[in-house]
Amino acid sequence: MTVKETKKGKTSKAESSSDDDVTLSRKTKKETKKPAPKKEDAKVKKEKEPEEDTMIKWWEEGTQHPGGQHWLTLEHNGVLFPPEYVPHGLPCHYKMEDGKLKEIKMEPDEEEVCTMFAVMREQTRPPSDYYINPIFRKNFFMDWLQILNSNPERNMKRFGSKQHPIRSLEKVNFDRIWEWHLEQKEIKKALTKEQKLQIKKEKDEAEQLYKYCIWDGKKQPVGNFRIEPPGLFRGRGKHPLMGKLKRRVKPEDITINIGPGAKVPEAPAGHKWKEVRTDNMVTWLANWTENVNGQGKYVMLAASSMVKGKSDHKKFENARKLGQMIDSIREKYREGWKSPDVGIQQRSVAMYFIDFLALRCGHEKGEDEAETFGACSLKCEHINLEEERDHVVFDFLGKDSIRYYNKVKVESKVWELLRKFVKGKTPNSDLFDRLIPTHLNSYLKELMPGLSAKVFRTYNASWTLDKEFFDDPVSDSISLPEKLVYFNAANTKVAILCNHQKSVGKGFQKAMTVLEDRLKMLKNLYSRLEDVKELSKKHKNNWQAKVDEQWEKDEHEQQQAWLEQYGTEEEKTAYKEKRAGKKPSKPKTTTATTTTKSSSSKPKEPEKKKSDPKPKTKREKKQMESDSDSDIPLAKKKKASKSAKGDDSGSDVPKKKSKKTKLEKRKAFESSEEDEPMKKKSKK
DNA sequence: GAGATTGACTCAGAAAAGTGTTA
């Protein structure tokens, strides 16, 4: 089998993102969109401008520069810096030895870093549960503390001691800053449409200068021309450096790469670039070294640019070439299993994994990186041969600390070799102790020029998608949504092969609860309607009265049960009073919708009497109905945090409220979601 | 029935984390 033939010629955006099936699906969605509405038109128009410039048929041109040079002329306007920090001037509070809360005013440098952390309070769920993550907290605090103690004289003046009074993160209360953050969000949210448009317009205008460059005389879109703003490093998985301060990048950190004779972009007033160079052997326009991992960051062209298109094109051509040779390559690694050389055996089994399971190559990782693995770096503990013969269970963390768990049937010889490789080794030993990625890639180059481990992934992802389309061709007669379903199904196969996963969103659990509740409620309603049906059959003459009576009885029983378990005294009284003068409600199917909306299968709360203080807004009303730390709207959270202010523990870590709130009642009713680890779901 | 509100969904861009080559 070969990589899809249609890939010849213009590489579509979808294809150009390698084995990235996500991009592939996005492309389809775009293509299958209905005739664009007004706003879409504007969007299309907006995008058209650069597209015209990039619609050069570079794949038909032989514009390859000699000696691996990427360009001959290059002009650009440099990079866009994030705005300077604007201090809010709010203090934090610190629980002193005597238990009293001391207000700590901060200098802008201290406040900026403090605020980075303080505003993360709501991010207490996977995958962004940084705020409560001990590693994150420790790293943040170490870096913050360094700033707090960076100026002993300043501290002496302010606190009468060279050392800053803040010594422990657990004793710091960030409530004021958190409230300010919520207010800012509300203010932003409350902006009118016009104001929002104006802000966007101004932003676009400021960016215009940096969006394009002139590459060999052609206008090309630049990708990440914005310099990454300072923040706390959000390492994934168990990254040991998560929470560390990512410093503000200054012009003095940046190297500009520009064509000979081109106008060098001016550094911001009062600053200068680290270096200005002309290097056409690389494609980046600017670079700097990020302080947390010490890695280089590059400003490069956008994915839609000519140079990236060419690169993608080359990649898929490579995969296609592999498709033509795959049989002989597979034969070679199978022969390798029989080699007397353990090194060759290991290499051949690793190749089998890379090909058969689409595993990544797996380079060695440093101590300051999250422990993740790939084919070459697998440890003995990552495979389990205890299962039935020829079956292997893989269980390890791959790129981005995404778990790879797979029980597969492998070829007998592979199973035997694996048993041999693990024999006498500790669980933490390298499975392939005689193999390093460089050697593997060198060998692959011998088999086919341009072949490396990752080409297998591109090839197999393409092949899988191709096979899906080939085995079950899409019918012309099906509708557009059906075509989308068809495509997504094929795409899912690729996602599974490549172990592409996405953590569930914040609202997933809540949405599921709502759906489950709705289902429960509908089932309950259905069963009651069945009863009514029976009743009406039984009492043919006075069925209406009987049905009313039965319905009222059911409603009352359910209401009573709910009040008994969760209701307050006021609610019980209100219900009693209401019932005293109430007529039986009729069984109406619309009741279902109303109850559903309140996202509960439980009986409705007693209706508010006319004299009851009515919530003015929907938000207020909702707040009365439910009050969840995780899903409450911001305004409610603000109130929640205000109430938490009285907590003299000093710590700002969200805690369960002492008073039993409706949320807790509801949580008691539903299953708790906080303690349950968030499951990952397949991307599609 | 109109306007407001809400929440789900989509998408693009940001940025982290890989791979592979070279000195």
Place this chain on the structure above:
DNA sequence: TTAACACTTTTCTGAGTCAATCT
């Protein structure tokens, strides 16, 4: 063999959009 460098791959995040629902 290793580290640096350059580039790709992949996930996360926030803004915008739209439809359902509420007032």
